[in-house]
Amino acid sequence: MQKNKNYRKGLPAIRTKMSVLLGCVCLSLCCLPVSGFAQNLGNGFYDYGVACPKSNDRGIVATTGAGGRNVVLAWLFDHRGGYALLSIDAASGATQQFSVPFAPGDAPYASILSSKNKFYGYFNRNFAEFDPVKNAFTFSQKGFDLTAMSFTEDDNGRIWAATYPNCGLVAYEPGTKELVNYGFLNKEPWMQYPRALAADAKGWIYIAVGPTETQILAFNPQTKETRKLLNGAQRQKGWPSLYRALDGKVYATASEESGKSIRLFNGVADFTEQAFKVVNEKPYIAGSQNLFYKKFPDGSAIKSLDLGDRELVIKNTTGEKKLKFTYTSEGSLVMGVDVTARGQLIGGATFPMRYFIFDPAANKFEDYGAYGQFNTSEAFKNYVYFGAYPQGGLVRYNADQAISKGANPVVLATDKQHVHRPHRVLVLEQLNKVLLTGTPEYGYTGGGMLIYNNKEKTVKTLSDSSLIPDQSTMSMTELDPATVLGGTTTAPGTGGLKKAKEATLYLFDAKNLKVTWRGNVLAGTQTYDDLCKIGKVVYGIADSKWFFVFDPSSRAIIYKEAIPDAFGPVVTVQSPRVFVRRPSGNALYVICKKGILKVNASSFKLEKVAQSPVAIEAGGTYYNNKIYFISGSHLCSYQLN
Numbered sequence: 001m002q003k004n005k006n007y008r009k010g011l012p013a014i015r016t017k018m019s020v021l022l023g024c025v026c027l028s029l030c031c032l033p034v035s036g037f038a039q040n041l042g043n044g045f046y047d048y049g050v051a052c053p054k055s056n057d058r059g060i061v062a063t064t065g066a067g068g069r070n071v072v073l074a075w076l077f078d079h080r081g082g083y084a085l086l087s088i089d090a091a092s093g094a095t096q097q098f099s100v101p102f103a104p105g106d107a108p109y110a111s112i113l114s115s116k117n118k119f120y121g122y123f124n125r126n127f128a129e130f131d132p133v134k135n136a137f138t139f140s141q142k143g144f145d146l147t148a149m150s151f152t153e154d155d156n157g158r159i160w161a162a163t164y165p166n167c168g169l170v171a172y173e174p175g176t177k178e179l180v181n182y183g184f185l186n187k188e189p190w191m192q193y194p195r196a197l198a199a200d201a202k203g204w205i206y207i208a209v210g211p212t213e214t215q216i217l218a219f220n221p222q223t224k225e226t227r228k229l230l231n232g233a234q235r236q237k238g239w240p241s242l243y244r245a246l247d248g249k250v251y252a253t254a255s256e257e258s259g260k261s262i263r264l265f266n267g268v269a270d271f272t273e274q275a276f277k278v279v280n281e282k283p284y285i286a287g288s289q290n291l292f293y294k295k296f297p298d299g300s301a302i303k304s305l306d307l308g309d310r311e312l313v314i315k316n317t318t319g320e321k322k323l324k325f326t327y328t329s330e331g332s333l334v335m336g337v338d339v340t341a342r343g344q345l346i347g348g349a350t351f352p353m354r355y356f357i358f359d360p361a362a363n364k365f366e367d368y369g370a371y372g373q374f375n376t377s378e379a380f381k382n383y384v385y386f387g388a389y390p391q392g393g394l395v396r397y398n399a400d401q402a403i404s405k406g407a408n409p410v411v412l413a414t415d416k417q418h419v420h421r422p423h424r425v426l427v428l429e430q431l432n433k434v435l436l437t438g439t440p441e442y443g444y445t446g447g448g449m450l451i452y453n454n455k456e457k458t459v460k461t462l463s464d465s466s467l468i469p470d471q472s473t474m475s476m477t478e479l480d481p482a483t484v485l486g487g488t489t490t491a492p493g494t495g496g497l498k499k500a501k502e503a504t505l506y507l508f509d510a511k512n513l514k515v516t517w518r519g520n521v522l523a524g525t526q527t528y529d530d531l532c533k534i535g536k537v538v539y540g541i542a543d544s545k546w547f548f549v550f551d552p553s554s555r556a557i558i559y560k561e562a563i564p565d566a567f568g569p570v571v572t573v574q575s576p577r578v579f580v581r582r583p584s585g586n587a588l589y590v591i592c593k594k595g596i597l598k599v600n601a602s603s604f605k606l607e608k609v610a611q612s613p614v615a616i617e618a619g620g621t622y623y624n625n626k627i628y629f630i631s632g633s634h635l636c637s638y639q640l641n
Helices: none
Strands: 039-042 045-050 056-064 070-078 081-089 095-099 110-113 119-123 126-131 136-142 147-153 159-164 168-173 178-184 193-199 205-210 215-220 225-228 241-244 250-253 260-265 268-275 285-288 301-306 311-316 319-324 345-350 354-359 364-369 373-380 383-389 393-398 410-414 421-428 433-439 449-453 458-462 472-480 483-489 505-509 514-519 528-534 537-542 546-551 556-562 579-582 587-591 595-599 606-611 618-623 626-631 634-639
Touching (some): 045 364, 056 110, 056 285, 056 301, 081 119, 119 159, 126 168, 147 285, 159 193, 193 241, 193 250, 205 241, 215 260, 215 268, 373 421, 373 433, 410 449, 421 472, 421 483, 472 537, 483 528, 528 579, 579 618, 587 618, 587 626
Parallel strands (some): 147 193, 472 528
Antiparallel strands (some): 039 045, 045 634, 081 095, 110 285, 119 147, 126 136, 159 168, 168 178, 205 215, 215 225, 241 250, 250 260, 301 311, 373 383, 383 393, 383 421, 393 410, 421 433, 433 472, 449 458, 472 483, 505 514, 528 537, 579 587, 587 595, 595 606, 626 634
16 A cells, blocks of 8 residues: 555654644634524523534545445544544445444544554554454454554554553554553653654564653563663653664654654664654554545545535546535534623534534524634633633634634634643733633643733743742632732643642732742642632632632631532533632532532532532533533533522
């Protein structure tokens, strides 16, 4: 089979080419209004349906199926995780959908189409083989780690997978249908991303691991020996890379950002002074979740495949053909919901990256392509500000203007190094500032703060060293026009090394951009999930299971209570929106996974409101006497008395 020249793009460099993680993050104005009616779930709860009824592909290949017909294979992903393999007939658009032979979950992060025309994946702790000629999964077995981050095929036709997060290695023998576990090859105090894998002509297996400190491993399947080929200063922060060449050797670099070429053969590393580049690579149809192998054996090719529009375009020497196809989906995961001044419910969905607008009067959804994954939001007057992953983007939507590509929503600023994965947005009206905080880039520890000045249209970023070193700001609330109370998390950026022992509350002077006080007020806390000031006190959530009340004047905790087991823990997405305030009377509600609680304004005690008939996965906003929340891909609400 011929190699798609772009099939490796982004394989080890997931940090710098984040479309690998996200699929397409470009803004699309295509939407399809979906109207319906609210389903009464009982006990005051209502379900308005799927906000974004689309799935995401996680690896696409062009190949042949039964009778030599051209078929397209694509892993499907929705809010449940990886759930099926889609096969599309390239001549007619007819589809067959095959549920994975294990529980849906996790996601394919790598796949390979072997030289014998078998398609492989390993996710949600299961390894699977699909035969496009037999139109069936022909092997499935529980694996030994969570998910494969890379695949390769050796010269004997064995399929190898390197796994996350413990750097495991497995091999599959197609002839005997045996899956062999070779164990965990490298121990580190952080999650390991083995994003590149290759075998040399002698049968040695090489694994490139990142990003906190790079490592290249050599493994001998015969003797079970593992060699660590990088030491000391050779280990860098970033993403190593490697590939098998036609000369039988493997070529690597310790860091794709700055590395020199390393020649690997028979378990030995030869460090050179030559710049690393891919030359005479042996073709494999393998890659990350961004794999898109387009060429069929007969010379025709896939031009495009769009799961959102459900359209496949095939091109050959005579022209192009557009085919419509179908598949089933339970919809993409919704990150949260907010409300505009015009009474629109709005939120971000992920995989694919979309945002939706729901008209509660008409029970109508519309969804649009988003600039990344809208993790967090803050409604202010006629605007909604979003924090977007992975760009570390601050995005503004104007509810009073028509949606227009590049103009509404508009990207105001980005800083993927310091707020790579946004957790909170806060608008400070009198200072004309918008604050965005989150965890840092992959492999790093300690997130910062992006400050956008609405009046001056300027951007400034503070690193963790200017805030709380080695921690990231998870929650914020305004104490007065120039003072913010922030709550941190000790969690590092994805794959990074946790360094801090406990999380911190801190006071931030937003005018002079400096921390004026910090305190570890709840011993042992790792994350302050949410903060909300009402009156003279601040209500907070710690480690998803503790409700507390903080007095800013005394800088002390004056009340603490565990979230009841029958309701908790609280919702725990990337920006939880645990607290929902009812404007009349400033009543405050706590959104938990199993139901809704209310704060007694006098005693501070949590009072039971209602247990939910559906799992609550993300909060939360108030509109027209209802609390709106998210259950998987569904928008739901609770009717207040």
